[in-house]
Amino acid sequence: MEDNAAVKSTGRKWRRLVQLVGVILFFLLYAAPFSTMPSPYVSTADSFAAGGGGALVVSLDNQVGSPCASLRNHSICCDRSDANADVCFMAGDVRTDAASLSLLLFPPPGAATVDVKEERIKPYTRKWDGKVMGEIPELRLRVAAAPEAAAHRCDVRHNAPAHVAAAAGGYNGHNYFHAFNDGLLPSWLTVQHLRRRVVLAALSYNPRWANTYAEVISGLSEHPVVDLLGGGDTRTHCFPGAIVGTRFHGYLAVDPARLRDRKTILDFHHFLAGVFEPPSTSTSTSSSSQVSSSSSSSKPRLGIVSRRGTRVIENEEAVARLAASAGFDVGVVGTGGGGGGSRAPPLSAVYASVRGYDALVGVHGSDLTSFLFLRPGRGALAQVAPLGVAGLSRELFGAPAARMGLHYEQYDVAAGESSLSRRYPEGHVVVADPERAKRRRGSDREGDWDWDFIGRVYLNGQNVSLDLDRFGKTLARMRSRLLHAVD
Numbered sequence: 001m002e003d004n005a006a007v008k009s010t011g012r013k014w015r016r017l018v019q020l021v022g023v024i025l026f027f028l029l030y031a032a033p034f035s036t037m038p039s040p041y042v043s044t045a046d047s048f049a050a051g052g053g054g055a056l057v058v059s060l061d062n063q064v065g066s067p068c069a070s071l072r073n074h075s076i077c078c079d080r081s082d083a084n085a086d087v088c089f090m091a092g093d094v095r096t097d098a099a100s101l102s103l104l105l106f107p108p109p110g111a112a113t114v115d116v117k118e119e120r121i122k123p124y125t126r127k128w129d130g131k132v133m134g135e136i137p138e139l140r141l142r143v144a145a146a147p148e149a150a151a152h153r154c155d156v157r158h159n160a161p162a163h164v165a166a167a168a169g170g171y172n173g174h175n176y177f178h179a180f181n182d183g184l185l186p187s188w189l190t191v192q193h194l195r196r197r198v199v200l201a202a203l204s205y206n207p208r209w210a211n212t213y214a215e216v217i218s219g220l221s222e223h224p225v226v227d228l229l230g231g232g233d234t235r236t237h238c239f240p241g242a243i244v245g246t247r248f249h250g251y252l253a254v255d256p257a258r259l260r261d262r263k264t265i266l267d268f269h270h271f272l273a274g275v276f277e278p279p280s281t282s283t284s285t286s287s288s289s290q291v292s293s294s295s296s297s298s299k300p301r302l303g304i305v306s307r308r309g310t311r312v313i314e315n316e317e318a319v320a321r322l323a324a325s326a327g328f329d330v331g332v333v334g335t336g337g338g339g340g341g342s343r344a345p346p347l348s349a350v351y352a353s354v355r356g357y358d359a360l361v362g363v364h365g366s367d368l369t370s371f372l373f374l375r376p377g378r379g380a381l382a383q384v385a386p387l388g389v390a391g392l393s394r395e396l397f398g399a400p401a402a403r404m405g406l407h408y409e410q411y412d413v414a415a416g417e418s419s420l421s422r423r424y425p426e427g428h429v430v431v432a433d434p435e436r437a438k439r440r441r442g443s444d445r446e447g448d449w450d451w452d453f454i455g456r457v458y459l460n461g462q463n464v465s466l467d468l469d470r471f472g473k474t475l476a477r478m479r480s481r482l483l484h485a486v487d
Contacts, residue, residue: 060089060161060243062193062260069260074107076141078119085125087190087245088141094162095144095152096201096228096237102140103164103242106149117143123203123245124166125182132170137203137229139164139244154238160223161241162201163191167225169204175366176335176347177396179209184216186246188268189254193261196222199239205230212347219275252369252400265404266376276351276373300482302328302475303354305335305362305370311386313363314419314465322468323361326475333360335367358482359407361475363464364393371401378485380407380478384466387418388434388458407481411466411474419463430457 068077074092093106122136171178205227249255354373359380385393
């Protein structure tokens with residue numbers, strides 16, 4: 001009898017265990033995907049809140065203190081408070097109208113008549129730059145009347161909001177710096193909280209731009225890019241909302257105090273690692289590469305960013321020998337920067353190359369944007385600032401590198417190290433007093449620069465030949481810091 005009771009008790013325990021396992025499997029298979037990845041268009045705490053009168057408030061805007069942070073459904077809100085970029089948000093039934101370059105917001109069926117409201121925006125991050133903004137198409141955002149819906153029936157329905165950006169427009173198609181600073185990083189700032197559930201709608205689409213930054217674009221959106229202007233696509237695309245334009249926090253900057261999820265430039269670095277490294281290895285690669293690159297602590301790896309055409313290190317081979325004698329394992333990073341007819345390698349190849357180094361050395365230029373691929377907290381960047389652009393060099397790359405936790409060194413070229421000293425006579429203002437030479441003609445105001453002159457002379461008109469004794473001290477400091485970081 002005791003054995004029978006024991007068998008029955010054991011059977012009941014097994015049945016309970018099987019039932020429990022079944023419940024767990026059901027949760028893992030069906031409930032978990034919804035609980036771990038809340039959709040921005042499902043009523044969750046992160047996405048919607050009850051508004052007055054039962055209206056929904058859509059959280060398309062991730063910016064702290066924004067007037068659009070709590071956007072009522074079926075409405076348009078624009079934030080024009082930033083000196084660099086405007087951004088607008090549309091919640092509800094958004095439809096494209098290619099003929100008038102408009103996004104139309106339609107009220108739901110049976111809704112009360114609404115006043116027609118229109119906003120206009122040029123979605124680019126340099127609104128203070130009249131020259132380039134003149135090239136950016138202006139988009140109309142309008143609350144449409146219900147009777148207009150018949151003339152704007154949906155040809156293509158998307159299940160995620162649109163993110164309308166300049167894409168290859170403006171300076172974005174020129175080089176790495178502008179592509180990341182003016183376009184890709186601001187787009188990440190603006191939509192990363194939607195976890196790729198957004199459709200990139202390009203105002204200025206270019207296949208070369210799309211191919212060059214394909215991995216990054218795919219990391220921003222899980223959907224194909226919609227070309228709003230090119231390709232003859234006159235179809236009406238319909239979206240459950242839209243974000244038009246981007247946020248901008250500064251040159252290659254992410255300000256966590258301005259984001260509700262407190263993201264930093266380190267999160268953008270990890271985002272890049274995720275798009276350029278296989279998912280199974282992106283977590284382990286950083287640790288393994290740290291071990292491999294620093295396993296011989298006396299030989300940190302140094303990549304010399306080699307340019308062709310302009311801002312070339314004329315004694316680059318001597319600099320490489322100097323770095324080797326200073327205790328570096330030296331390599332050359334070619335990004336195609338500087339012109340000279342050199343073709344840029346795929347960005348994934350640049351990422352893989354830079355990822356293998358502990359430090360980069362290079363002359364100021366878009367190539368140095370690749371510092372974003374170095375290991376935060378362990379890497380270093382030494383920027384050679386040509387004559388006349390020391391402040392610009394520090395602002396565009398020095399400060400951002402430091403924010404990412406890199407050790408930063410800046411080597412300011414002396415007059416005798418610049419090829420301008422051979423082009424202009426001794427004592428000429430261009431060489432003797434660059435700060436005065438850069439000012440607009442007739443201006444005595446500091447910072448009132450003649451950018452055409454700066455570009456022609458100081459950026460595109462000089463090469464450098466480094467003083468090896470002086471530059472050797474820069475290398476020694478950087479090597480010491482790298483070894484200290486490893487220890």
